[in-house]
Structures are given as structure tokens and as C-alpha cells.
């Protein structure tokens with residue numbers, strides 16, 4: 001369980017986070033949603049200790065990571081996987097080398113063990129046959145899948161996703177989202193996903209939190225979010241087709 005308590009962060013005069021409180025349950029999928037520039041990525045970077053707050057706590061299984069030394073933080077970070085917005089693969093490395101990279105950096109596994117782990121991770125995302133390809137030979141969706149395999153290489157317990165489907169066509173967005181959901185359930189991962197995609201969030205999230213003006217203004221399972229009375233949340237989900245909204249029933 002990750003608990004964010006009264007988190008504040010400003011950049012110069014720009015107050016981005018203004019008292020964020022949020023519980024992220026273990027073994028579940030939590031979506032963080034909100035308008036562009038509201039601080040979703042900033043919040044995610046706090047969770048992994050890449051940014052330290054001006055005030056507040058981030059408890060990962062009860063331990064406040066904002067108080068840790070860089071060395072202790074490195075230990076905690078090993079429990080995390082992260083898939084950044086760009087999904088950036090190393091263009092000069094093959095797919096297999098990309099997935100092997102964190103294993104070479106952070107473990108003492110032999111070449112043979114690394115190879116076996118890379119093959120396993122790539123087969124879990126359905127891309128074993130691409131192991132010797134270069135990223136430039138792959139479609140956008142395939143690159144995202146390789147990035148997912150790389151994020152899972154170290155068998156993390158917690159995986160953070162910053163807009164994992166940005167730049168993909170709607171069909172690919174759905175397919176990657178369901179791959180993430182299926183992986184989360186199979187490995188019992190704690191996932192935090194930043195996304196603007198309301199239908200996908202309603203379909204796969206266990207919990208959704210809305211960030212607005214530096215605070216979490218609404219949180220809960222999709223059923224609760226659909227009934228939210230918060231003006232911003234209502235506006236955000238209004239663009240949806242009627243069939244996704246609360247109170248809509250198909251004609252019998």
C-alpha cells in the first residue's frame with residue numbers, strides 16, 4: 001500500500017501540488033486522471049522518489065520514502081517498475097538488449113539467466129519473435145509492449161505508468177490497456193496509471209483519483225466516479241458516449 005499524505009510541491013512561484021492525499025491499494029490498479037498540466041506526472045515522480053516534496057509524506061508499506069538517503073531509496077526503487085510517457089527504448093539496442101538492460105545494471109545474473117528472463121518477459125507481452133529486431137522496425141504498439149517487458153524485467157511489485165497508450169490508435173490503446181490489466185492481475189502488481197482515457201479507466205481501474213487544482217477532489221471505484229457531483233469530474237467524463245454513463249440502460 002502506498003499512502004500519500006498532505007503532499008505539497010511548488011516550482012518557483014508555481015504551486016503544483018497543494019495538499020494531495022491518496023491511498024494506493026496494493027495489488028490493484030489505480031488511475032490518476034485530470035487536466036493537462038495539473039501535476040499528475042509530478043505526483044508520479046514523487047512516488048518513485050525522483051522529486052522530493054516541499055512538505056508531506058509518501059509511505060510505501062509504512063516507510064516514508066521522502067526521508068530516505070539516496071542509498072536506501074535505491075533499495076526501495078528496485079521494487080518499482082516505471083513506464084514513462086515516451087516509453088523511450090534505446091534505439092541503438094535490439095529489443096532483447098533493451099529488456100536485458102535493467103537486468104545487467106541491477107542484478108548479478110549470468111548471461112544465460114538474463115537471456116532466459118528476457119525471453120520470458122518478451123513472451124509475456126507476445127513479442128518473443130521480435131527479440132533481435134531494432135526498435136525502428138517496430139510499430140508504436142509493439143514499442144510500448146517492449147517498454148512494458150522492460151519495466152517488468154526486474155519483477156517489480158509496483159509499476160507506474162505515465163500515459164502508457166499516448167500516440168497509439170484507439171484499437172492499439174485498448175489492446176495495450178488490457179495487456180497491462182491482464183499482467184497486473186496475473187502478477188498481482190500494484191499499478192498506478194496516469195491516463196486521460198475515461199472509457200479505459202472505467203473498464204480496467206479498481207480505483208480512480210481525480211487531481212484538480214493541486215488536490216485529489218474525487219476518488220473511488222469507477223461506479224463512484226460515474227456518480228460524482230464534482231463539477232470538474234462531471235465535465236471530464238461528460239464527453240463520453242451515453243452507454244458509459246451512470247443511469248444509462250440499453251433498450252430491452
Ligand SMILES: Nc1ncnc2c1ncn2[C@@H]1O[C@H](COP(=O)(O)OP(=O)(O)OP(=O)(O)O)[C@@H](O)[C@H]1O
Pocket residue numbers: 011016034035036037038039040041042043
Ligand atoms: N522540473 C520542473 N520544473 C519546473 N516546473 C515543472 C517541473 N516539472 C513539472 N513542472 C510543471 O508542473 C506542472 C505539472 O506538470 P505535470 O507534467 O505533472 O502535468 P500533467 O498533469 O502530468 O500533464 P499532462 O497530462 O499534460 O502530462 C506543469 O505546469 C509543469 O510545467
